[in-house]
Amino acid sequence: MNVNFLKLIIFVVMGDRDFQDHRLDQYLGENTTAEPALLKELAEKTKAEFVTYHMISGHIQGRFLSIISKMMHPNHILEVGTYTGYATICLAEGLAHDGKITTIDRNPALKDFYTPFFERSGYHDKINAVISDAYEYIEQSDEVYDLVFMDALKKRYIDYFELILPKMPSGGIILADNVLWKGKVLEEYEISDKMTPAIMEFNRYVAHDDRVEVVLLPLRDGISVIRKK
Numbered sequence: 001m002n003v004n005f006l007k008l009i010i011f012v013v014m015g016d017r018d019f020q021d022h023r024l025d026q027y028l029g030e031n032t033t034a035e036p037a038l039l040k041e042l043a044e045k046t047k048a049e050f051v052t053y054h055m056i057s058g059h060i061q062g063r064f065l066s067i068i069s070k071m072m073h074p075n076h077i078l079e080v081g082t083y084t085g086y087a088t089i090c091l092a093e094g095l096a097h098d099g100k101i102t103t104i105d106r107n108p109a110l111k112d113f114y115t116p117f118f119e120r121s122g123y124h125d126k127i128n129a130v131i132s133d134a135y136e137y138i139e140q141s142d143e144v145y146d147l148v149f150m151d152a153l154k155k156r157y158i159d160y161f162e163l164i165l166p167k168m169p170s171g172g173i174i175l176a177d178n179v180l181w182k183g184k185v186l187e188e189y190e191i192s193d194k195m196t197p198a199i200m201e202f203n204r205y206v207a208h209d210d211r212v213e214v215v216l217l218p219l220r221d222g223i224s225v226i227r228k229k
Contacts, residue, residue: 028060035059039086042117046084049113056086057151057177061220065149065175068225069094072173074146079103080134080160081152085114091149092123100126102143104134105152138163151177154195157202165211165228172228174212179203180222 035043039062047053057065065087069077073096079088082105092101101123108131118124130137134152138160145168150160157176164174179185181199189196206214206226214226 032060033063035062038117038120039089042084042086042089045113046086050084055083057090058086058220061223062086062090064219064223065090066093068173068175069147072147073099075099076143076145076147077101078138078145078148078164080138080148080150081105082110082114082129083151084110085117085129087149087151088114088127088129089117089121089123091147092121092126095123095126100128102128102130104130104132104137106131106133135159135163138167141167143167144169146172148172148174149177150174154178154181154202155198157198158205161202161206161226168228170228174224174226174228176202176206176224176226178221179216179224180218182221185222 039059043053043056043058046056069091070093073094075096076099077091077095079091079101082088082103085103088101088103095101111129111131114129118127118129121127135156145164148164148168150157150164152160161174161176168174179199179202181196184193184196185200185203187196203216203224206212206224207216210229212226212228214224216222216224
């Protein structure tokens with residue numbers, strides 16, 4: 001298959017505006033369960049206040065996270081990278097009755113933004129929002145995680161993976177975001193680019209790890225579904 005054509009397919013699914021077929025984007029949205037009003041408000045406020053607003057999961061990926069969580073009914077979810085809390089709420093939708101989600105971000109400035117949305121979501125008592133270095137927090141934790149969403153420092157994905165996997169039961173799921181990195185994993189990268197080779201290394205690493213099984217999906221910016229055997 002022509003590489004440029006393959007990139008076009010990936011970018012359409014990912015939502016990159018340089019390659020986006022807006023009709024397909026609209027069709028996907030129209031035929032995906034509607035975005036809850038609170039999350040739509042959160043997304044619009046993120047777009048208005050942050051130049052990095054594209055980092056939120058958004059409608060389609062958000063519904064994907066929600067449905068995975070609802071299929072699993074996890075007791076404990078770990079989210080590495082809170083940002084403005086969009087994915088946090090999506091993941092919380094499927095928690096077991098007495099379940100909780102621990103979401104970690106090292107940026108304390110975000111707390112004033114996401115806290116009101118967490119309070120209005122109906123899941124406030126299930127969300128443990130932690131301001132910390134994620135690696136340090138997880139390393140010191142003795143908790144077990146049924147479902148994990150990794151969406152923080154891409155260069156540390158392998159470190160997070162190795163730290164988290166022993167804290168998961170058989171059948172636990174890790175979702176790793178941004179594993180296509182705007183299609184850069186298909187290209188030759190600049191020597192100054194440290195992120196792309198780190199993501200490529202992570203993708204190879206988990207694909208050849210016999211402790212897990214993985215499928216890499218071209219959803220938005222790429223998401224790996226990794227199941228512990």
